[in-house]
Amino acid sequence: MNDDDILVEFIVEAREILDQLDLDFVQLEITPDDQKLVGNIFRAMHTLKGSSGFFAFKRLEKVSHAGESLLGKIRDGQLTLDTQKATILLSTLDCLRAIIEGIESTHTEPAGDDSGLVENLLALAAGKETNVPIQPTTPAEPQAEAISAPENTAPAVSPEPPTPPANASVVISADDSESTDQVWAPDPADIIKAQETAAPVKVSLELLDKLMNLVSEMVLARNRLLPFTTQFSDHDFSSAVRVVDLLTLELQERMMKTRMQPIAQVWTKFPRLMRDVSNQCGKQVSLIQEGSETELDRTLLDAIRDPLVHIIRNSIDHGIELPEERISRGKPVLGKVLLRASHENGMVVIEIADDGAGVDFDLVRQRAIEKNLIPLQQAQELTDMQLLEFIFLPGFSTKSQVTNLSGRGVGMDVVKTNISNIGGSIDINSKRGVGTNIRLKIPLTLAIMPALFVRCGSEPYAIPQNSVLEMVRLDLSEATTGLEDFYGTPVFRLRNQLVPILFLNHQLEVSQDLPAADAILNIAILQSSGIRFGLVVDEVLKMQEVVVKPLGPLLKDVKDFAGATILGNGRVALILDIDGIAIQSGMVAKIQSRPLNAESIQEKSSEEDVAMLSFELEGQSRLAIYLENVQRLEMISPKQVQRNGNRDVIQYGKEIMHLLYLNQYIEGANHRKTPSIEDEVIPVIVHYTNGIPVGLVVSQVHDIIHVSKNLHEANPPQKGLLGCVSLNDQVINVIDLQEILIMRNLQENSKEYPAVIDMDFS
């Protein structure tokens, strides 16, 4: 090992120590009496000092020595840690970090003057000595913890029970009186623990990436090998290939695992960040972390660090109110910022929630008007959800004053770009006075992602699966409306919603062909930049995991592609950048200025709205039922239906579910037709009444719709209908479930109208 290697080791170790110290200091402020913690901090600082002496890094040595002196006094109980001391110790850390960074880039210590800091430290260490009664030192306790501190900071450097790294012990010089009382007397239990955790080995990232590449190659080589087993019917050869096949698969899986790292790696920096920011703002905030063990590919970890820092800063600076304000609003003085990571559908979801004031929607509206982003009148009509979109525009800030924390208007747009660059998405939700909740959805790994392959012209292209909502086949000869034109944008109707479409061959300038009037279009419904659109492709091929590779500098100007991947046959296929295509087509701007489906944007909006499930019956095509009455949707086969007395029932899990043919109860519906054996499946809306499932048989279930709470009453009243609502200029009848259930009871019992109908409609 030459000097350079030792130096690199030193830098890595020093960084780990500093990271750990960051955490420890913040913790220490919360629990100032924690002697173990003080001991840990002291030792870590000491190790750093020792190592820097070995390399003759004078600045580093002086600063860490001064820090150590102050810490020594705190450890011995001569001084107590207060905010002033904590702040100066943290700035000592920053100073040390800056020096280490300098060393890393130049391999020599950067020049600089730390005398002020050193003096302050020493003054604090010495000056107050007389004021504080000298307490008996408690050396036993910190030493018991001697094992875990260096173990945490440098797990792989020393497999044997940790001593200060070898190079450090060389240098402990005579002036260092504190060090002599350090007796490394490890607890036997800790030794066992240390040996168990001695496994991790440090591997350079470069090597890891290279290995990953090789493994991908190996997989492709295997793919080329596989077809030969069918060509030659040599048994030995086949079994050898099979072994290679299995090994490669396992190798690939293991390799993927090595790249995964817990999100805690990024989060360790946040307690410190939060402390600094909240101190600067004069706010009191606690950071709660949940799911820090969630694993992500390491390249992704790097990519989410800055966005997360930004969001957390925003939460504290914009979100959490000042203590007095919180009290006046009846909130606890201590604001909360919650960081939560979890897995969800093959994605990692990171939530950053605060219980602050929420986004100031009025201010956002005002700024939007001031910046001429939207005409005054239109601005007044915008819902909160729509206002939130402005936050993601470049240069948009609600802070009137630029602070060094935020307000410069370079913020959420960068966050959004960074997140979408790694195939993720961002969702923001905010309630006045209650808080803001930001959800980041990040793919598990960048290296491999599922993609949908489509053909355009003669080439296959991959679409990242996370932007694919569904696939639709549109037969232009059968469709009643087909393609329509909406202010120059071709659109088609999907479940009563207008969906704009793009032709991939036009976008890629492969050809200018338009589909024939009777063509069958393959449309991939995609979600991008907040809008939903359909991409017409020549053929839908398959779903496959792809290894994403960058296109390189020569092709980076082509915004239509996010990268490329190598197929099993060794060919290259391009991966479409859905955002890029949507924006380049000019469609995004068009749709934003002229929303296609006005109500869809307001989907989650005002509280005046109510969610319903729309469905159809023979003869009654537009019906809806309150969503709260719907527990599940099921497709049942007619073969499952059994006759039980005069009722049709099916076995539903462990229960018997009665079927109720809605068309018999609703005026205007076709009474005759009841589902017969010819039907392949019967759609059933499951509703629980008194804990008993009732299956409402319909002929087709459509969609969840959001409509106004105010029903237009049907006049004269119609059987089975509560009233109607309008949506998209269509009248939708809302069924009266209560009446229908009563009618059923009447019909079946053929008795009097039951005096009391004990039903639960909540």
Add this chain to the structure above:
Amino acid sequence: MSISTDFVTFYLGGHYFGINASDVLELNRNLEVTPVPKSAKTVRGIMNLRGQLVPAIDMYERLNLERHSGMTESISIILRSDGFLVALLVDDAAEILSLDQETFEPPPSNFSLVSRELVLGVHKLSDRLLLILDPKLINQRTEKAKNQLLLA
């Protein structure tokens, strides 16, 4: 005594070109090129070089040469240009020549604009001229060429 340099030589559109051998990683035959729609004309597409994506430069376009024959270039010369790998698509590869500085001359003045920037100079061989290309410019100028295209 003069220092000699090794050149990988190749044919393109009837011309004889050379490129400093130290920049060249390898030569390949019949690597499949996947076209990249909407990319610069000079980039024919990308190819898979053992798991690495390498842009394939259409040297006819790059050098403003007229394509006479209908045949497609089958040889790709992989070289490192400005830290990135690129593949030059050429008609045929020839031998590696070790040449002295003595026979070298700056490019003649009657060269067309684009190729003039790319050609470092000419080695006067006994029977013909060998045009020496600058590997660094191959990468950079492609982008500029595209910008010019966009402006036009």
